[in-house]
Amino acid sequence: MLKKMTLRNLTVFSDANLDFGKNLNVIVGENGAGKTHLLKMIYAVLAVSADNARKNQNLLPTKTALQTQLANKLVNIFRPEYLGRLARRKQGRERCDIHLKFSDASQNISFGFATQSKSEVNIDDLPKAWVDTSPAYLPTRELLTIFPNFISIYEGHYLEFEETWRDTCLLLGAPLQKGPKEERIRKLLQPLEEAMDGAIELDKNGRFYLKNQAGRMEMPLVAEGLRKLGMLARLIATGALLDKGYLFWDEPEANLNPRLIKGIARSILDLSTSGIQVFIATHSLFLLREIEMLLTEKKNEQLKSRFFGLHASENGVIVEQGNSVDDIGDIAALDEELAQSDRYLASEV
Structure with a gap:
């Protein structure tokens, strides 16, 4: 299980510390707030580790292999012109740093790269063991x-x-x-x-x-x-x-009608209680409400969930987090849906 991610100067983020739930993690924000970037960064690290576990079961992680493998995976997933383009853009040279902490401390990893980096990351904390289950990533497109x-x-x-x-x-x-x-x-x-x-x-x-x-x-x-x-x-x-394993799902609600979104919400909760650590990114008020209602139904099942709100600021996107939607601050995209409902009801009077 992934417990924590600490990052500095990743794309739109300056500094962020995310504490994850064992079962379900919901990242909420407007378009361009970096929701997908968080999913992809975690997924890339897990995918490289799981691939090595499958191919090199008897070999321990080495800096030589990981620094190239991680760089290649990040470039192939994010598709920048070169690796350093993933570092936050500001004047002068800057360094992006990522640290992932797991319930199994032997899997912990820290690495970074500078704005001019082309094909290698610097491994600061080398994991002692591989992640043994391949993560799954569902993009917005089928x-x-x-x-x-x-x-x-x-x-x-x-x-x-x-x-x-x-x-x-x-x-x-x-x-x-x-x-x-x-x-x-x-x-x-x-x-x-x-x-x-x-x-x-x-x-x-x-x-x-x-x-x-x-x-x-x-x-x-x-x-x-x-x-x-x-x-x-x-x-x-x-x-x-x-x-066991990890599911990353970017905007599960895309192209689904409300009836199907209700079903998706229940499947997400079912998976998260069956041993899969789930990470979703969304800006759908309907999906969030369905998840909240289901969490209330399952409150006696010790389901550990976390919510993360992404907010633009002068110093990059900041993260507010907590155990419920009430803890993540106001999200403009959600407020617009509520305001539209109010306007509609007012027009009916």
């Missing part, structure tokens, strides 16, 4: 329609797609989980498949379908909101989101 041959094309050509797409497609293409865990998987899948009115299938040619009583429907013919539910369902079915 990926089921582009899945056929995407991985082979991505790895054989230079494409301007962020590497989270490639990583997620690898997880989507994994075989289905079988055995004693199937009952738990079925329980998590049921509400998603009810919302989609069908189940996700992958054929031998690498094409995804939505299958129901009427037959199979090609994924490009399925509504985009349902495709997003399909990605989550597929990751659950393959076991990528089971028992």
